[in-house]
Amino acid sequence: MPADPAPHGAHAARPDGTPGTTPLAGATRAEPRREAQAALRDVPWEVGVAKPDPAIVVDHVTRTFGGLTAVSVDHLEIQRGGITGLIGPNGAGKTTLFNLLTGFDQPNTGTWSFNGRELGKLSPHQVARLGVVRTFQLTKALSRLTVLQNMLLGAQGQSGESFLRALVPGTWRAQEKANTERAMDLLRRFKLDAKKDDFAGSLSGGQRKLLEMARALMSEPQVVMLDEPMAGVNPALTQSLLGHVKDLREEGMTVIFVEHDMDVVRDISDWVVVMAAGKVIAEGAPDSISQNKAVVDAYLGAHHDAPLTEDEEDRFLAEDQAAARAQREDVISSDQGRRTRRAGR
Numbered sequence: 001m002p003a004d005p006a007p008h009g010a011h012a013a014r015p016d017g018t019p020g021t022t023p024l025a026g027a028t029r030a031e032p033r034r035e036a037q038a039a040l041r042d043v044p045w046e047v048g049v050a051k052p053d054p055a056i057v058v059d060h061v062t063r064t065f066g067g068l069t070a071v072s073v074d075h076l077e078i079q080r081g082g083i084t085g086l087i088g089p090n091g092a093g094k095t096t097l098f099n100l101l102t103g104f105d106q107p108n109t110g111t112w113s114f115n116g117r118e119l120g121k122l123s124p125h126q127v128a129r130l131g132v133v134r135t136f137q138l139t140k141a142l143s144r145l146t147v148l149q150n151m152l153l154g155a156q157g158q159s160g161e162s163f164l165r166a167l168v169p170g171t172w173r174a175q176e177k178a179n180t181e182r183a184m185d186l187l188r189r190f191k192l193d194a195k196k197d198d199f200a201g202s203l204s205g206g207q208r209k210l211l212e213m214a215r216a217l218m219s220e221p222q223v224v225m226l227d228e229p230m231a232g233v234n235p236a237l238t239q240s241l242l243g244h245v246k247d248l249r250e251e252g253m254t255v256i257f258v259e260h261d262m263d264v265v266r267d268i269s270d271w272v273v274v275m276a277a278g279k280v281i282a283e284g285a286p287d288s289i290s291q292n293k294a295v296v297d298a299y300l301g302a303h304h305d306a307p308l309t310e311d312e313e314d315r316f317l318a319e320d321q322a323a324a325r326a327q328r329e330d331v332i333s334s335d336q337g338r339r340t341r342r343a344g345r
């Protein structure tokens, strides 16, 4: 079902007429965290469940690599204006799903939409222009650019990048000036302004994560997908990064993030989606997830550390005794065989 194309929150019209956000303008909604949680309060904890106001809707998306099915999601809705944590063991398909939703990869089957508009077959730039962006880890190439240059790269997809506009120097310069001003505003907000001329590669792990987030905000997104925003960050910066993620929601953005640290997931998520072997195996409020058996099994395997039931104890004991008996019989029979061979010489 197409979502309401006029999202609530701090949305301003973009030059091309599509809705945009004004992330630096500050919050205009009362207590967005409560609003997001209240909206999801009565939603059942079921895989594929409908959300009251979905920003993103995924249907029958599959992606295979050779014989491996990396993603196979039947139906998934992401609530607008909330923080959704996407978790799952290594290789569950989280990054592949991010890549698909943001145009960096193409699926074998399936469709997905943002505000009711199909995003399949669009390039990453087109998806970003519509308001859906993802963070990327600072690659080697980007490490050799300055912090400010990285930020200006994040502005790609805005009007100044278009070939025709580039031919009109005035427009280009005005856009470049606006981009630089926006970049500096964001760098101040993320406390990286003093580093603007430093090579990005010289930043600490935490500062890199801040830069990745700041860069994603350059295109004034409505949906931000953060890939492991806390990975490699020292504890001193963790709280500051968490604060920045919460701020995105305060400004009316929809946030989806991949994270392995369950404390972080519980702290900032309004809703959690769990993937394993390409599928969504559970979704619900953060507290529901750690009690979900499918989730525990997916993370720890069937034989996790939980105490054995009496039946399991009996079964494992019987199996051990049978194995010991078989071993003993094996030893006896090979011993007999040796003796028979010796006697026959």
Ligand SMILES: Nc1ncnc2c1ncn2[C@@H]1O[C@H](COP(=O)(O)OP(=O)(O)OP(=O)(O)O)[C@@H](O)[C@H]1O
Residues within 6 Å of the ligand: 065, 068, 069, 070, 088, 089, 090, 091, 092, 093, 094, 095, 096, 097
């Ligand atoms: N380009 C590719 N070519 C081949 N296999 C791939 C490719 N990209 C991902 N895969 C495989 O698809 C599966 C899902 O990978 P993906 O990176 O999406 O998982 P993930 O949940 O993000 O894992 P992690 O938490 O370890 O980052 C894995 O088995 C991975 O090896």
